[in-house]
Amino acid sequence: MKENYFGLCHHLNLSFNSKKIINKLKIGIYSYYLSNGGRARITSLLLNYLNKIKIFRLYLFAIKTDSEKYEYYIEHDINRINLRNSSINKLIKEINKKKLDIFIFQNSNSTEIQSFNNLNNIKTIFYQHQSLFFWIYNNYTAFKSIYEAYRSSKYIVSLIHLENDYIFRKWGIESIFMNNFITYDLKRIIPSDLSYKNIIMIGRAENRLKRFKLGIYAMEYIIQEIPECEMKILSEFKKVDRLLKIIEALNLKYNIKFYGYTSTPEIFLNKVSLHIFPSISESFGLVLCETKIYGIPSIMLGLDYISIYKGGTINIYDDKVESIAKETIKILTNDKYKKILGNSARKSMYTMNNGLLLHKWIKLILSVYFGESYYEKLREEDKKISENKAKKILNSQLNLLKMRNSIFNNIKINNINNFTYMKNLEIKKHFIN
Numbered sequence: 001m002k003e004n005y006f007g008l009c010h011h012l013n014l015s016f017n018s019k020k021i022i023n024k025l026k027i028g029i030y031s032y033y034l035s036n037g038g039r040a041r042i043t044s045l046l047l048n049y050l051n052k053i054k055i056f057r058l059y060l061f062a063i064k065t066d067s068e069k070y071e072y073y074i075e076h077d078i079n080r081i082n083l084r085n086s087s088i089n090k091l092i093k094e095i096n097k098k099k100l101d102i103f104i105f106q107n108s109n110s111t112e113i114q115s116f117n118n119l120n121n122i123k124t125i126f127y128q129h130q131s132l133f134f135w136i137y138n139n140y141t142a143f144k145s146i147y148e149a150y151r152s153s154k155y156i157v158s159l160i161h162l163e164n165d166y167i168f169r170k171w172g173i174e175s176i177f178m179n180n181f182i183t184y185d186l187k188r189i190i191p192s193d194l195s196y197k198n199i200i201m202i203g204r205a206e207n208r209l210k211r212f213k214l215g216i217y218a219m220e221y222i223i224q225e226i227p228e229c230e231m232k233i234l235s236e237f238k239k240v241d242r243l244l245k246i247i248e249a250l251n252l253k254y255n256i257k258f259y260g261y262t263s264t265p266e267i268f269l270n271k272v273s274l275h276i277f278p279s280i281s282e283s284f285g286l287v288l289c290e291t292k293i294y295g296i297p298s299i300m301l302g303l304d305y306i307s308i309y310k311g312g313t314i315n316i317y318d319d320k321v322e323s324i325a326k327e328t329i330k331i332l333t334n335d336k337y338k339k340i341l342g343n344s345a346r347k348s349m350y351t352m353n354n355g356l357l358l359h360k361w362i363k364l365i366l367s368v369y370f371g372e373s374y375y376e377k378l379r380e381e382d383k384k385i386s387e388n389k390a391k392k393i394l395n396s397q398l399n400l401l402k403m404r405n406s407i408f409n410n411i412k413i414n415n416i417n418n419f420t421y422m423k424n425l426e427i428k429k430h431f432i433n
Contacts, residue, residue: 004054012359016370021055025369028059028095029104032086035071036236036261037204038180038286039106039129044072045181046104049358051075056365059098061091070263088112095122102368108135110145117152123368125155128175131305132163133397134281137404138209140427147171148423155368155375159283162305162397165382166390171419176364176379179307180284182352184266184293191295192270194342197332199231200272200296202265202287203279205258206239213246214301214321215276220250221325226332229255231276232268236261269294273338274331276324280404282306288313292349297341299327302400305393308352312345317396318403 031043059079106127116124135143156175158164164177205212275291275298298313316323367374401408
């Protein structure tokens, strides 16, 4: 144990004032399940990467059993505790039984977050998987309570530079920036040759915030110029009746096909030339990451705050299906332009490195274990976006907020920077219908 610990510190150039670890650190993480979703996939990746580190003993706390269909793989020596129900008291009881040193909590529930803030015997890292815009668009009441709870939290992982580097500092939230692990080895992937006039949308089609209906409506215009164009939708079939009705009403059943959920979307990615990503909010965009690795261009709607938005992407700052269709036709009918975008998309992903990200997670865990001063030091080491860049991005998001809900018409950047102001806003209408 001593040899492993000091070897790790030497390799990562870490110094904790001669402090050492005698026993393996017990690290726990909570996930409702390990299938069908970006968070589940990232959980499995994080566990498997941390399992390579010999000073950690890992525990997964999950509701679903290990017989779940299409479950993402975790290594057999990772301890798994099946909770059988989602009670926060049950979870805390099981955590205390295992005498964990650090717990990674991924839920965005203010009451649950506060329950962990009140614990004195365990250090909790809150891993955010949604942007603040997700809550503003989806549930403003939850937005206010969640970020109030984060203001009382000591250790928070943020996936978004705009939030971590700028907004959270204004709000008094002490977070650290992380990217997510990427799911494919870039060097082993043969990119799509972009020869097909096919489009792909991937995700939970039933989720209204993913706004698959915008991509579907755009197809009515696209096939007028490209009759042979096909849209492939990779999603579970549950609760998609409203989308199927739209497809039927627009007479698009021969151009748009649902292929169901798959844990191996790569089998489709080598036969498409464009990815439409109409989500109203994201934090990292795992689907965007995967299509970019395959050298596939993407169309997005205003997502300029996620860390991988640049490179092979067209960002449209409105929600008009005509705009989506216009850009789609431009890409699919111009082979030279399409390949330039595809090359740019793939090239942009070379900056992502799972090995370096693992090193940062190790530093984070050890810093949290040894105390707040080490965590603060690690936070300050991060390279941050400039205030001017942050304000530029925030201004574009504020313009989108005003476009989508007139209640924000008189709000300025300084108002958003003031959490008390945001907390006192009364917004009952949700943005998505």
